[in-house]
Amino acid sequence: MLASILLLFKFIVDIFKRLVKDQYYRSLGFVLVLILIAGTLFYWLAQGRSFVQALSFSVATMAMNSPYGIDWGPTNISGVIFHLIYMFLSVGIFLLFVLETGKTMVKTYEEFQRKMDERKAVKNAKKKINKTN
Numbered sequence: 001m002l003a004s005i006l007l008l009f010k011f012i013v014d015i016f017k018r019l020v021k022d023q024y025y026r027s028l029g030f031v032l033v034l035i036l037i038a039g040t041l042f043y044w045l046a047q048g049r050s051f052v053q054a055l056s057f058s059v060a061t062m063a064m065n066s067p068y069g070i071d072w073g074p075t076n077i078s079g080v081i082f083h084l085i086y087m088f089l090s091v092g093i094f095l096l097f098v099l100e101t102g103k104t105m106v107k108t109y110e111e112f113q114r115k116m117d118e119r120k121a122v123k124n125a126k127k128k129i130n131k132t133n
Contacts (some may be wrong), residue, residue: 007112014108025104028097035090036062041088047079062090129133
């Protein structure tokens, strides 16, 4: 249980480290946030939704879980056109960002497992030495 919690914190720390150090990953994150802001502002100001509805709709669309059939969607032809463009851009950037985040998490997990295995090996070696003495 403790190892799982430590690994979770390590994931978060390594993702933030990568955001600081890796220009490509940071750029993807920046573009993702800009697209999210643009979508939220459009649905909020141009489509007349509440800010929370606009943000929710933007995030859901980006995550390919768009609640298009409910009353939060586009209300006119310009809204539908924006929504189509927003879907293509936001889903692509979102998927790239999630993929890169996944790569970071896999690398972190492999390093964590390697360190845990090394600690177990040292512990077992100490036990073996103590048994022989």
